[in-house]
Amino acid sequence: MLVDGIKSRPRYNGLSVNKSSRNHVFVADGDGVNAIADLFAVHSQDIGGHVTIVFAEHNEGKAEHAAPLESISADSVHIMPSIPTAINRLAGVLHSARMGTQIYASGTEALIGLTIQLAQAYGMDPQSVITEHRGSFARRVQCVHCKGFTEDVRTNIVECAHCRTNLLVRDHYSIRHAAFQGVCVDAEVPGDLPQVIEAFK
């Protein structure tokens, strides 16, 4: 079928420490901050050198989410209001970074995907980013027709935020665009849609 069993569907293996690194850069949104807190609770003695945390508060309960950061001894913490601003700040951090820097991303697939996309722009292999998924499975979707992005998609069928095409959200994932691919679902009979269900909670 068009949707399942596609190899490009990202997998997230959970946060672990790169003990050799002397510069650790953590990026998180929402509940992803708890993945960092859990890692430090068990492995803080393995994390040597400089620690940077970039946290996107997202649009969910702010103060509550940032609280776990207080238990972590980081050298610099950047609390940003949204994913795009966090990614911007991350660019500033990576700009002067050297090899030996380990990038970690935890939280929603959108946050992880955009972190990997930026790491790649800085010449890093996407597989070198250590990731853990936390929170919702809502997807960032790229319309294959107009190339526009629709954020926070929770249903199997979604209307493109740009060209209004009804899109089937596939597992086909683009690392380069940090997005799942959405393909017109009613080309033959416009408006004739399969049942719309909440597929990505």
Add this chain to the structure above:
Amino acid sequence: MTSAEIPVLVDRIETVAQDIKRLRFVSADGSRLPTYSAGSHTILTMRDGSKLYRNAYSLMGPLDSEAGYEISVLKTPTSRGGSRFVHDYLHEGSAVTISSPVNLFELDLRARKHLLIAGGIGITPIMSMAEQLEKLGRLFEIHYATRTSRSGAYVGELKRKFGARVRHYQTDRSEFLDTDVVLCGQPLGTHLYVCGPAGMINDVLQRADHMGWPSQHLHAEHFTAPRSGAPFDVELAKTNRTIRVQADESILQALEAAGVEAPCLCRGGACGQCETPILSCNGSIQHEDHYLTDEEKKAGDKIMICVSRIQGSRLTLDL
């Protein structure tokens, strides 16, 4: 898959340093040789009476294959015959066979910077890499270590082509490549490529790993010559044949000598093409390849027949 064989003639032989010869091949029928990418190697097949030598050599450029293929061959005291044959018996006009190029040491062009490290004859793939990076206008630097000025085959040529991007270290002038210094402070997005003696490759890779470099950014050309050992028998379960592997030959060589066509590509334990399932083994497997993971080697149910052998009496393969 076994790559295509191309009949070629030795077009030119030049002694470029102590015990190092540079050879140029052109196709025997005058046609153009296939284009190849930087880091590729070819298998040179030479016939010495009843003996057959098959050695892997890196193609060192120029990348425009119209001019032919160039390799450099170091005559080693431990040679099992191949490099000695090249030095002593090949001359301009000799006919040999080469395989179509295969690349197991590719540049990752997503990198922001390329760090090329070579020891001795390991400079050959690095030269074609530098040529390609220069053409593409990419950021790179070369660190080249040799024992003496007489063994430094390509110092002059590299300096002429790439200027200050080349650092040369000559052991007999007490100049040493300090890997930690070279690795330290490289910008994010740097990929490392190392080719040279096994000890050097392992040292550089280990230091990079200790400095937190991700494995995806580390590239090495590991060619292993099969080691000799005690003879043993290989039983081929599918064809119900038993073939003796002599002390100084690999399983692959023994199979080929017996007319069995086993899949192979690099003949140096690097590419994975000759991975063969083991049905039973009366003895212990001596894994010598760089392909199987440590877990796979421990599991003992497959073997890379181009370089690995067993210490024991009988190995049964699913061939």
